[in-house]
Amino acid sequence: MPSFFCTIALLFGLAVSVPLYVAAIPALLCGVRCVYCLMRKSRGTARDTSSIVMHFAVLSVFLLYWLLRNGTSFFYHVLHSISLGISWLAGALISRPITMSVTYSGIDIAALFLIAAVTALIVYREKSPWPYIAGIAALFAVWVSYIALWTVLAENAAAIGLNRIEPLTGPLDFRSLLFCAQLAIWMALYKWLQRRKARGAAWRSKRALPITAGVAGICTAALLISMINPPSPGAVSESAVSSAMPVRQIVFWDSGIDFSLPQESLYGLEHVGMFGVLPHYLARQGYACRIAEDLDEAVLSEADALVIINPARTPNQESLEAIWRFVENGGGVLAVGDHTGDEHILKPFNAILQPVGIKFNFDSAIPFKTLWPDNYVTRRSPIFANVSYPQIQAVVGASLDLGFGARPLLIGRNGFSDQGNLLNADDGFLGNMRFDRGEPVGDMILAAEAKYGSGMFLVFGDTTMFQNTVLTYSRVFIDNIFAHVTSNASAPLPGTAQQGLLLRETCLIDASHMPSFSFDKGGEALDGFIACALRAGVFPEFYFGKRLTPTAVNRDDLRLIVLAEPALSYSKEELSLLYGFVQRGGTLALFGNYQSPKATHELFGYFGFSFDNMPLGRVAPLRNPDMAFWNACPVYYDGQPVTNAAPGAESIMEAWGECVIARLEIGSGQVYAFGDSGFIKNQNLEYIEEYREGNIEFIIDLLRHREEAG
Numbered sequence: 172m173p174s175f176f177c178t179i180a181l182l183f184g185l186a187v188s189v190p191l192y193v194a195a196i197p198a199l200l201c202g203v204r205c206v207y208c209l210m211r212k213s214r215g216t217a218r219d220t221s222s223i224v225m226h227f228a229v230l231s232v233f234l235l236y237w238l239l240r241n242g243t244s245f246f247y248h249v250l251h252s253i254s255l256g257i258s259w260l261a262g263a264l265i266s267r268p269i270t271m272s273v274t275y276s277g278i279d280i281a282a283l284f285l286i287a288a289v290t291a292l293i294v295y296r297e298k299s300p301w302p303y304i305a306g307i308a309a310l311f312a313v314w315v316s317y318i319a320l321w322t323v324l325a326e327n328a329a330a331i332g333l334n335r336i337e338p339l340t341g342p343l344d345f346r347s348l349l350f351c352a353q354l355a356i357w358m359a360l361y362k363w364l365q366r367r368k369a370r371g372a373a374w375r376s377k378r379a380l381p382i383t384a385g386v387a388g389i390c391t392a393a394l395l396i397s398m399i400n401p402p403s404p405g406a407v408s409e410s411a412v413s414s415a416m417p418v419r420q421i422v423f424w425d426s427g428i429d430f431s432l433p434q435e436s437l438y439g440l441e442h443v444g445m446f447g448v449l450p451h452y453l454a455r456q457g458y459a460c461r462i463a464e465d466l467d468e469a470v471l472s473e474a475d476a477l478v479i480i481n482p483a484r485t486p487n488q489e490s491l492e493a494i495w496r497f498v499e500n501g502g503g504v505l506a507v508g509d510h511t512g513d514e515h516i517l518k519p520f521n522a523i524l525q526p527v528g529i530k531f532n533f534d535s536a537i538p539f540k541t542l543w544p545d546n547y548v549t550r551r552s553p554i555f556a557n558v559s560y561p562q563i564q565a566v567v568g569a570s571l572d573l574g575f576g577a578r579p580l581l582i583g584r585n586g587f588s589d590q591g592n593l594l595n596a597d598d599g600f601l602g603n604m605r606f607d608r609g610e611p612v613g614d615m616i617l618a619a620e621a622k623y624g625s626g627m628f629l630v631f632g633d634t635t636m637f638q639n640t641v642l643t644y645s646r647v648f649i650d651n652i653f654a655h656v657t658s659n660a661s662a663p664l665p666g667t668a669q670q671g672l673l674l675r676e677t678c679l680i681d682a683s684h685m686p687s688f689s690f691d692k693g694g695e696a697l698d699g700f701i702a703c704a705l706r707a708g709v710f711p712e713f714y715f716g717k718r719l720t721p722t723a724v725n726r727d728d729l730r731l732i733v734l735a736e737p738a739l740s741y742s743k744e745e746l747s748l749l750y751g752f753v754q755r756g757g758t759l760a761l762f763g764n765y766q767s768p769k770a771t772h773e774l775f776g777y778f779g780f781s782f783d784n785m786p787l788g789r790v791a792p793l794r795n796p797d798m799a800f801w802n803a804c805p806v807y808y809d810g811q812p813v814t815n816a817a818p819g820a821e822s823i824m825e826a827w828g829e830c831v832i833a834r835l836e837i838g839s840g841q842v843y844a845f846g847d848s849g850f851i852k853n854q855n856l857e858y859i860e861e862y863r864e865g866n867i868e869f870i871i872d873l874l875r876h877r878e879e880a881g
Contacts, residue, residue, distance in 0.1 A: 581617040
């Protein structure tokens with residue numbers, strides 16, 4: 172077999188785990204080589220181009236398959252059904268339950284070699300098709316054997332060293348073994364074809380060339396279409412929307428949902444509420460929000476979208492029909508639920524979504540790794556426009572079962588469906604949260620949409636991204652979701668905030684220069700700081716752009732900018748923007764210590780601050796009754812210790828007699844320099860049950876510009 176085809180086949184074997192544009196690269200190379208060989212043949216300088224044209228046909232057809240797989244819901248549903256059917260067959264043969272979806276079943280690799288075998292049958296003239304049929308049967312048998320063997324491999328992966336192949340695949344994903352086995356069969360079939368050709372078998376050039384050209388044309392057009400970005404919902408500027416114009420109306424169904432907000436004097440992340448921030452945030456964005464306990468025609472008549480979160484009861488038939496008519500007439504329903512529901516969540520949603528065939532499963536969709544971001548794929552939709560993976564914030568929720576009329580939007584590839592336990596009522600009907608034999612593995616559908624009449628149902632199997640302290644991470648994603656679910660509204664997109672807002676002002680947390688905090692729920696995250704901002708009536712926003720821009724910084728509602736130990740340096744233009752922000756009356760909070768990256772030292776130095784290389788270590792509240800520190804060090808100004816007797820910066824907080832928080836006034840604003848990069852992280856500020864009251868009150872005062880903060 173030519174090394175060229177081995178290389179291209181390997182690339183396509185791995186292409187099932189990479190973006191489409193990467194998969195198109197080998198096809199393009201193969202096409203170039205095919206054209207080159209045909210030109211040589213036309214000039215009489217090449218003897219045979221049959222293998223090159225066949226390779227090009229294989230890759231073109233597989234590219235078409237890949238486009239259909241990722242671009243059409245119906246084709247994905249077909250592949251999903253085939254994967255489940257074949258895995259059931261394999262399980263029946265070995266008397267073990269197996270449930271594998273598209274990714275883990277290896278159907279993409281099986282399709283690659285099936286396409287190769289069928290293409291060979293078309294290209295070469297043979298009197299009997301039985302050698303090809305035998306080859307196809309062998310490929311199918313290897314595929315079924317791989318699925319049957321998968322449970323044994325998964326249970327003994329570490330013992331036999333299969334976990335070492337994970338850089339090429341996902342956890343417990345052994346498709347590379349399937350690829351090698353099927354490649355060996357294809358090599359045997361291909362060598363047999365080459366021997367037959369050497370004995371005089373003819374090449375069907377007249378039939379193959381038109382087929383190849385047609386397939387290549389279709390694939391080229393499909394590839395160009397696939398590269399067009401979906402339209403972005405965008406945001407209308409405040410000047411573009413008059414406050415006198417109608418706004419988009421959002422109705423929240425309150426069936427016993429926690430719409431509370433983080434409260435002062437009630438600390439710990441267990442007490443920050445669940446969904447109370449969402450209506451206030453939408454009002455801040457210009458929507459008109461209403462919370463209703465009952466759903467009927469009157470409530471829905473003026474709404475553009477209905478939001479249902481974790482319903483605690485099933486609507487009566489009259490309410491169900493009102494919801495369906497609302498959607499049929501152009502309304503949008505955003506259905507957001509959690510895992511292992513029963514009388515709550517699962518049965519209410521399955522009744523509401525019955526017309527479109529979307530069902531919540533009685534399970535927990537769990538990634539094999541800690542979180543989904545590196546393990547899920549998104550489908551073309553306006554809700555993902557300008558959204559990065561950290562902004563989606565899907566954690567553990569319910570998987571969705573879709574009818575053929577529904578379209579998957581968010582798919583978790585490397586995870587499993589942990590079945591719920593009806594006997595575990597005290598713990599929310601959770602299962603054991605471990606992968607057990609027979610539980611579905613592979614593609615978990617986490618979000619989907621379905622058209623119904625003129626409207627739509629948009630469904631999420633996880634509520635995390637809509638929760639109070641997470642909303643600041645997923646803000647752009649939330650904007651897109653509500654722009655999409657209200658896309659049939661006659662009113663323009665919101666642009667002017669509604670009156671009487673709770674969250675009037677903004678705190679910007681820069682995430683564009685590789686800060687040291689994390690985006691998970693661990694001790695390195697900033698959920699506690701987010702809760703403090705919400706208590707102060709300030710909405711915190713993460714900034715994910717490549718660099719700070721005047722649009723991001725020069726905002727009337729911006730009160731505080733947080734720069735937490737950046738590892739990438741700020742440009743002169745960015746530093747000038749920050750200086751101007753402070754001069755106009757803003758507050759800048761800098762966090763770092765003497766062990767911080769060079770970029771952090773440069774940032775502190777721009778404002779005259781530096782660190783003394785003397786570790787003060789962790790300072791618990793018992794040692795300093797006013798404040799706790801995680802890893803403090805002294806802060807200097809102009810190369811000297813900060814003392815209130817010297818001009819310039821003033822000392823705000825000391826530990827062991829050394830200044831660890833300093834303040835510098837510039838124009839109408841101020842810069843706070845914290846000699847502790849972990850000061851505002853969960854581990855030092857506020858966690859699930861633990862909290863530092865002095866730290867929390869300091870941050871709240873800082874956000875409110877109270878003099879006590881100084």
